Amino acid sequence: MPTRDLADASPALYQAFVNAKAVFDAVRPGRVVIPICVYRSPEEQWATWMTARHQLPSGTWAEDDVTGHHRGILTNCDGRMTLSNHNYRPSRAIDFAVQVDGTIDWNLDAGYAEFGHLCVAQGLVYGGDWIGFKDHDHLELRKLA
Numbered sequence: 780m781p782t783r784d785l786a787d788a789s790p791a792l793y794q795a796f797v798n799a800k801a802v803f804d805a806v807r808p809g810r811v812v813i814p815i816c817v818y819r820s821p822e823e824q825w826a827t828w829m830t831a832r833h834q835l836p837s838g839t840w841a842e843d844d845v846t847g848h849h850r851g852i853l854t855n856c857d858g859r860m861t862l863s864n865h866n867y868r869p870s871r872a873i874d875f876a877v878q879v880d881g882t883i884d885w886n887l888d889a890g891y892a893e894f895g896h897l898c899v900a901q902g903l904v905y906g907g908d909w910i911g912f913k914d915h916d917h918l919e920l921r922k923l924a
Contacts, residue, residue: 781819781865788817789869792920795901796873803894809879812894815916816874819865824858855912864919872919891915 785793800812819827830853831843842852856863864872877889895905898918906914 781816781823782870783814784817785814785873787868787870788873789871789920792869792871792873792903792918795898795903796875796918799894799897799901799903802897803890807890807893810884810890811878812875812890813878813883814873815876815883816865817872818868818870819858819863821858821862821866824854824856824863824866827854828857830854852912854914872917874914874916875918876916887915 785796788796796814803810803812829840831851832840833843834840854863855861856866858866864870865874875894876883876885877891877894878884879889892905892907892915895907895915895918899905899908902921903918904921906917906919
C-alpha cells in the first residue's frame with residue numbers, strides 16, 4: 780500500500796508541503812490538507828496505471844470507456860517502462876486530498892488549485908497546471924536541469 784508518511788518525501792518536498800499547508804490551514808479554516816500518497820512501489824504504480832485500462836488480445840492496452848463514471852485514468856506512468864516521481868526513495872511527489880469537516884472532499888472547489896498554487900509558490904510543480912492530463916491532487920519537485 781502506498782505510504783502517506785511525509786518522512787518518505789525528499790526533504791525539499793517535505794518542507795515545501797509543510798510550508799504551504801501552514802498557509803492553507805490559516806486561510807481556509809475547516810479544511811485540512813492531508814497526504815494520501817507519498818511513496819508508491821513500482822508494483823503499486825503498475826496497479827494504479829491499470830485503473831481504467833484493459834489489455835487487448837494483441838497485448839496492447841486500451842483505455843476503458845468511463846463515460847459517466849468518476850474514475851478514469853489515474854496516471855500515465857506504469858512503474859515499469861516509465862517511473863513516477865512517487866517511485867523513488869525519497870519520494871519526489873505527493874498526492875494530497877482536502878478534508879472538509881473530517882471527510883475527504885474530491886470536488887475541485889474544495890481548495891485543490893488553491894493549495895497547489897501555494898505549493899508552486901514554494902517551488903513545487905502542481906499537476907493541476909499540466910497541459911493535457913490534469914492531476915489536481917499531485918505535487919512534485921521541479922526537474923533539475
